[in-house]
Amino acid sequence: MFFIRIMNDMKMKKKLAITFISVAVLPLLLSGLFLTGKLRELVIRDAFTQVSNNVERVRKRTEELIKVPLDISNRLMNDNMMKRVAGQKYDSYVEVIQAYRAYTDIRDYLQQYKEISGIRVYAENKGALNNWEFIQPDESITTQNWYKEAIKQKGLVGWNLIEDERKAAEYLSLFRSFPLDSSGRKGVLVINVDKQHLSSILDQESFPTFIVDNQHRIVASNQAGGSGKELSDMHTSENIRSLQEGSYDMSVNGKASKVVIASLHPQDSWNGLRIISIFSVAEITRDANQVIRLGVAVITASLLFAALLVYASASLLSGRLLRLSKHMSKVRSGSWEAFLHIDGNDEIGMLSRQFNALVRDVNDLVHEVQETNHQKSLVEQRQNEIKFKMLTSQINPHFLFNSLESIRMEAHIRKQDDIADAVWLLSTLLRSSLETGNGKIPLSKELERVRCYLDIQKFRYEDRLRYQLTVGPGLQEMMVPPFMIQPLVENAVVHGLDNRAEGVFIKVEVKEISRGVQVNVSDNGAGLSADRLALIREELASSVLDEEEQRIGLRNVNDRLTLLYGAASALHIESEPGVGTCVTFFIPGGGSE
Missing domain, CATH: 3.30.565.10 (Histidine kinase-like ATPase, C-terminal domain)
Structure with a gap:
């Protein structure tokens, strides 16, 4: 009853408009929303599959790259000549220089393997000198976390972004401790991974991708200026620091995004790396949104054309009713002499003739009342x-x-x-x-x-x-x-x-x-x-x-x-x-x- 009362209170054009919207617009709108949602879902799923494949490819290539310094470190761990040069007692600086000159394995590795850019051996030896390969660690070195962790892990490999004090630059580096002699003295081996080889792995990625160490520092990135920064400095959510391997939905730079994370834990290592790739849902669905907007424009044009046809039909149907309504408004405003002529013998024509007769009767009565009131007012x-x-x-x-x-x-x-x-x-x-x-x-x-x-x-x-x-x-x-x-x-x-x-x-x-x-x-x-x-x-x-x-x-x-x-x-x-x-x-x- 409530719906019927509301419909009865509406004008004819509005009723026809509501009917048109209910029959044509709403089903089309609901279908469009459903198909739009499915299209967006399909685009996001395809993008997620692509990103997941890309992250896996980056993980494998990075694993292949760091196998080179890992193999070299295993060789040097068994290199007694390197241990003797780093740990033996020297009587003079001439003897030190001769020993350094005679040991060429580190220089040979650097020339042979382009995947590494530097090898450093830290060993405490009062009689030795510092050169490009063998370095006496001072307090600024021994107090750093990576150095302490290398001693603590007793030969296990660690991976971190470490500063090479010789070049004043930071590199993704392998570090591990090794015994200098039977007395228990230890040295620390550090091998730098070549930056160009590491960056080339990410250059082909179309989405923002990072390689992050366990300290949440970015060791490589396809974003300009990303390497060396904290992960939180790249406007990512703080929650990303604690996320493990998998895919996640979160807000990055205020935009809804997908985050795909893969873990890389090299052999004989106590820590590892994470490969993180982020793509914005808005960027992924940009092309789909253009198609959707084009579809919306076509549908809107069609609906407007249909609405014009409905409006024309409603005008023809309600035209005579509108004339009758306007005539009633004139009578209500006091124009009792108005006369309405509507063609036709249908209900509207009959109503107009009866209304004209009513207006004449009321007009006569109003004149009588006005005359009476005028006399009383005087x-x-x-x-x-x-x-x-x-x-x-x-x-x-x-x-x-x-x-x-x-x-x-x-x-x-x-x-x-x-x-x-x-x-x-x-x-x-x-x-x-x-x-x-x-x-x-x-x-x-x-x-x-x-x-x-x-x-x-x-x-x-x-x-x-x-x-x-x-x-x-x-x-x-x-x-x-x-x-x-x-x-x-x-x-x-x-x-x-x-x-x-x-x-x-x-x-x-x-x-x-x-x-x-x-x-x-x-x-x-x-x-x-x-x-x-x-x-x-x-x-x-x-x-x-x-x-x-x-x-x-x-x-x-x-x-x-x-x-x-x-x-x-x-x-x-x-x-x-x-x-x-x-x-x-x-x-x-x-x-x-």
Whole structure:
């Protein structure tokens, strides 16, 4: 049911597109993904087979190459003449030179076998001299790991990348110890494998291939600058250092790669070498990816052509439905006079004719409702205008009478003539009131009226009345309805000083908030009891349309705010006995409306 509901909510073209995708695109896409995966798998398997064969060939050729130094070392191990030259005691340097000159086997091996590039015999003999073949090992030699390991392994062969101090270069070298005499003294034989022969084995390899010793140092590589480096310096994974013979999947230089490793453990050797070949899956599948991209392009072009055909068929099928839908949209936007003509006697043609009849009936009904609403709106508009004028006119005599009474009482109590200032303030207040119409006035003018009223009241209450007017920046010229703030201030003076000998502080604050302007009139006067506050709130919440002969004070202000700005701008009163009262109202849009 859920699937049917979704399909029913779709447009005709989208339904046909989904059908096309389900029937043609998805099977083709799944088949393409399957064949692509198989092709990549086949390419990788062939490359792996090739690399494995190459690694095996490198291993065999390397094994053949190092057999030469291995055979030479076996001969020299049994060469008593070499041992005697290296270990006998010499009485003079002349005798040493003669012995070295007479022994030519090492030089003969170097000339006869191009697979080696050097032979060194290390033997401690105080009377001997150093030459190219026989060398007295100093501390820099005897402390090296390969030398210690040769002594430790007691004649077994070791293979490492060793520096030839005579040439200041590193070579893959065979090293092993041999007895100098029956006293137990030992020497160490080192034979260098020729670099060119070793490199020529790897030059034909198409993938990065290394020969690595057991210290994880590269003794030969088909990569430029690879020989002599640590295996980890070639941006390979640290895990490769511990891998034995086999094939592995890992990330090399951030690329998915295959690593094939073969071990080479020569005869009579305590350690061996590893041949490591690496190929990137991305490089191997590059050609296959090109074929795949070409296939994707051809398939995409075919699908686009098929999609165009489907789109054309869908357009022919859904064209009349689309015209009917557009006509409905016009009617929804208020164009009731629109008329739709669709050819044909099928369901769509019948639907269009019935829809035209419905539009005509609804149009007639809308005209009737609009006429009724227009008459009702005119009546309400007139009532609101009359109501607003009545509310505004009722305030002026109310506060003027209170002001005059304050001045009269002050003059009666103080019996002084300096009341001229109060009379001037009163005249200003009278003039402002008489000049005020039903329109809006600047906030500065309304606050000036409030200031005049408060100054007049200070003649009566003196230091018992203090006030503060605060206006936010840029709000002085804001347009507000007249007599909105002054009645609230008057209410704060009258009720705030009620039975309160210590006086009252009145604060008027006008500030801008996110959606308009907020006006606060607060005092620290006597406050209102909970019952009185509830009664005032109930009176303010009553309908603006209630008929009363007099509306003054809070109710008058509240009704005008509600008529002008809506219920959200009505007065909000908070009061607590002995603490004071705060009256707040809100003008949306900064009073510009």
